[in-house]
Amino acid sequence: MQEERIVKPCAERARANMPDYAAARAAFTWAEARNSLDGLGQGRLNIAHEAIGRHVAAGHADQVALRWIAKSGARRDYTYGDLDRETSRFANVLRDSGLAVGDRVYALLGRTPELYIAALGTLKAGCVFCPLFSAFGPEPIHARMEIGGAAALITTKRLYTRKVAGLRDRLPDLRLVFLTDAEVEGTRAIGPLTDAASDRFETVPMAPEDSALLHFTSGTTGRPKGVVHVHEAVVAHHTTGRLALDLRPGDVFWCTADPGWVTGTSYGIIAPLTNRVTMIVDEAEFDVARWYGILEDERVNVWYTAPTAIRMLMKAGADPAAGRDFSALRFMASVGEPLNPEAVIWGNKVLGRPFHDNWWQTETGGIMIANYASMDVKPGSMGKPLPGIDAGVVDVTDNGVHELNEPMALGELALRSGWPSMMRGYLHEEARYRKCFRDGWYLTGDLAMRDAEGYFWFVGRADDLIKSAGHLIGPFEVESALMEHPAVAEVGVIGVPDETAGQLVKAYVALKPGHEPSEDLRRDLLGLARSRLGPAVAPKEIVFRKNLPKTRSGKIMRRLLKARELGLPEGDISTLESDEQ
Numbered sequence: 001m002q003e004e005r006i007v008k009p010c011a012e013r014a015r016a017n018m019p020d021y022a023a024a025r026a027a028f029t030w031a032e033a034r035n036s037l038d039g040l041g042q043g044r045l046n047i048a049h050e051a052i053g054r055h056v057a058a059g060h061a062d063q064v065a066l067r068w069i070a071k072s073g074a075r076r077d078y079t080y081g082d083l084d085r086e087t088s089r090f091a092n093v094l095r096d097s098g099l100a101v102g103d104r105v106y107a108l109l110g111r112t113p114e115l116y117i118a119a120l121g122t123l124k125a126g127c128v129f130c131p132l133f134s135a136f137g138p139e140p141i142h143a144r145m146e147i148g149g150a151a152a153l154i155t156t157k158r159l160y161t162r163k164v165a166g167l168r169d170r171l172p173d174l175r176l177v178f179l180t181d182a183e184v185e186g187t188r189a190i191g192p193l194t195d196a197a198s199d200r201f202e203t204v205p206m207a208p209e210d211s212a213l214l215h216f217t218s219g220t221t222g223r224p225k226g227v228v229h230v231h232e233a234v235v236a237h238h239t240t241g242r243l244a245l246d247l248r249p250g251d252v253f254w255c256t257a258d259p260g261w262v263t264g265t266s267y268g269i270i271a272p273l274t275n276r277v278t279m280i281v282d283e284a285e286f287d288v289a290r291w292y293g294i295l296e297d298e299r300v301n302v303w304y305t306a307p308t309a310i311r312m313l314m315k316a317g318a319d320p321a322a323g324r325d326f327s328a329l330r331f332m333a334s335v336g337e338p339l340n341p342e343a344v345i346w347g348n349k350v351l352g353r354p355f356h357d358n359w360w361q362t363e364t365g366g367i368m369i370a371n372y373a374s375m376d377v378k379p380g381s382m383g384k385p386l387p388g389i390d391a392g393v394v395d396v397t398d399n400g401v402h403e404l405n406e407p408m409a410l411g412e413l414a415l416r417s418g419w420p421s422m423m424r425g426y427l428h429e430e431a432r433y434r435k436c437f438r439d440g441w442y443l444t445g446d447l448a449m450r451d452a453e454g455y456f457w458f459v460g461r462a463d464d465l466i467k468s469a470g471h472l473i474g475p476f477e478v479e480s481a482l483m484e485h486p487a488v489a490e491v492g493v494i495g496v497p498d499e500t501a502g503q504l505v506k507a508y509v510a511l512k513p514g515h516e517p518s519e520d521l522r523r524d525l526l527g528l529a530r531s532r533l534g535p536a537v538a539p540k541e542i543v544f545r546k547n548l549p550k551t552r553s554g555k556i557m558r559r560l561l562k563a564r565e566l567g568l569p570e571g572d573i574s575t576l577e578s579d580e581q
C-alpha cells in the first residue's frame with residue numbers, strides 16, 4: 001500500500017487556494033480566519049448570516065445559490081436573494097409559533113429545497129437545527145428526537161403519517177409539527193404560514209459558543225452519538241471549504257452527501273454558501289448515468305463524494321463515462337471511509353483527475369486532514385493536516401499520551417484540541433465525551449501512520465485492528481490489495497479468533513456484475529493478496545457475498561460482520577442499509 005505511486009493532480013497548481021502548503025500553515029491563525037467573515041457586531045455571529053446575508057449585502061443577491069434537480073430531472077434555481085427571503089419567512093414562522101432561541105428544530109425531509117430553507121431559517125432564528133435522514137424508520141427517528149428533546153419537526157405528510165404520528169405520545173417535548181405539503185391532525189401546513197409571513201427577518205446575533213447544530217454519528221461502531229456544534233464552527237466550515245475543497249466564489253459545486261449526515265450539512269450547505277458558490281442538490285439516489293449527466297450538464301467545477309459511490313461507478317466500468325465532457329471539473333474529493341488507491345488511479349484515468357481523499361468525523365465538524373488541490377497525491381493516503389490543525393500519531397497508556405515521531409509508526413490518530421468546528425459535547429453523555437480528551441489531545445479512535453514527508457495513512461478503526469501471529473494488521477490495507485483484482489467490487493476484512501495465531505484475517509468480497517464466485521477466483525484472490533501483502537497479512541479465508549452490510553452513510557460495518565462471525569448480538573443497527581448475503 002505504501003509504495004510510492006504519486007499522482008500529480010493540479011494543472012493549475014499556482015491558482016489553487018493553497019498553492020504553498022508550508023507557507024499557508026506557517027501564516028495561518030484561527031483569529032485571522034475569523035476576521036475573514038462578517039460577524040454581527042459585538043462579538044456575535046450567525047451561520048445563516050455568513051451563508052446568505054453577507055453575500056446579499058455585498059451585492060450578490062442575483063447569483064444562483066442552490067440549483068435543485070428533482071427526481072424527475074426538473075430544475076429549480078434559488079438565488080442568494082431568494083434564499084434570504086425564504087429563510088426569513090421560515091424564521092418568522094418559527095418565532096411566531098412561539099419557538100425560542102436554543103429550541104431544537106428537527107427536519108425529516110428528502111433533499112428538497114424545503115430542507116435547505118428549514119436548515120438556514122432555523123439558524124437565522126437562533127434555534128438549533130437537527131437533520132434526520134429521511135429513510136430512517138420510526139425507532140431511529142424516535143431515539144434521535146428524544147435524545148435532543150425536539151421542540152419542532154418539519155416533514156412531509158407521507159413521512160409523518162408513516163413514521164412519526166404513532167410516536168407522538170412518546171415525544172412529550174414535541175410542540176409543533178410542520179408539513180411541507182398538507183395538514184393533518186396534530187400538524188400545521190407550512191405553506192400558508194410562510195406565505196403569510198414577512199420575507200424580512202433580522203438574523204438573531206448569537207454568541208460564538210451558542211449551539212447551532214445537533215448531528216448524530218453514523219453508528220458504524222455502535223450506538224450513534226448526538227454531537228453538538230456551535231455557531232463559531234462556521235469559521236472552520238468556511239476555511240476548510242476554501243483550503244481543502246478549493247472552493248472559489250462563483251464555482252459550481254456538488255456535494256453528494258445527504259444533510260442527514262454531517263458531510264451533507266458542513267459541506268452540503270454551510271461551506272459552499274459561505275464561499276459563495278452555486279451548489280447542486282440532487283433529490284435522487286445514486287445512478288451511474290444520472291451522476292455523470294449532472295457532472296457534465298451542470299458543468300460542475302468541484303465534486304465531493306464518498307468511496308462507496310466511487311466504487312459503484314468503478315463497478316459500472318468506464319463505458320458510461322466515455323465521450324462525456326468533464327472539462328469544467330477542476331477538483332474531486334472523497335470522504336467518509338478509506339479511499340482505496342485503485343479508486344484514486346481510476347478517477348485519474350476515467351475522469352481525468354484523481355480523487356483527493358480527506359479525513360474527518362462528525363465530532364471534528366470539518367475536514368482535518370486532506371489531499372489539497374496543489375498537492376502530489378499518494379494514492380491510499382489521507383493527506384496532510386490543514387493549516388490550523390495539529391495532528392499526531394500517538395500511543396495511549398496509563399502514563400499518558402505519547403506522540404510517536406518515527407516515520408510509519410502505528411498509533412492512534414490524535415488532534416491537538418482547539419479549532420472552531422470541534423464538537424462541544426455528546427448530548428447527555430458527558431463521560432463518553434470526556435473520555436475522548438487526554439493531555440491536550442483529542443483521541444479519534446482511528447489508527448494511522450505518518451510517513452517521512454508528513455502524509456497520513458489510515459490503518460483502520462481501533463476496534464477493527466487485527467492481531468495475527470504477532471502482526472498488527474489494518475483491514476484497509478488488505479481490502480485495498482483485493483480491490484486491485486478486476487472482479488472485485490467491495491471488500492470488508494475482519495479478524496476471527498484462532499487458537500494459535502490469536503486472530504486470522506478473513507475477507508468478505510462482493511463481485512462486479514459479470515463475475516461469479518468460484519474456487520478458481522478464490523484461489524486467484526488469495527494468490528493476489530499473498531503476493532501484495534505477504535502470507536502473514538493476506539487473508540486466510542475469503543467469503544463471497546452479494547454486497548456488504550453498510551451504514552446509510554455508506555460505511556462498511558465490519559463490527560456486524562464480526563458479530564455474526566462470533567454469534568454475538570448485532571447491537572445497534574438502526575443505520576444499517578444494504579445487507580444481502
Ligand code: ATP
Nearest residue numbers: 217218219220221222336337338358359361362458
Ligand atoms: P460511529 O462514531 O457512530 O461509530 P462513524 O465513526 O462512522 O460512526 P462518522 O463521524 O460519520 O461516524 O465517521 C467518521 C469516521 O469515518 C472516522 O472516524 C473514520 O473512521 C472514517 N473516515 C472518514 N473519512 C475517512 C477517510 N478519508 N479515510 C478513512 N476513514 C475515514
Ligand code: MG
Nearest residue numbers: 217221361445
Ligand atoms: Mg465515530
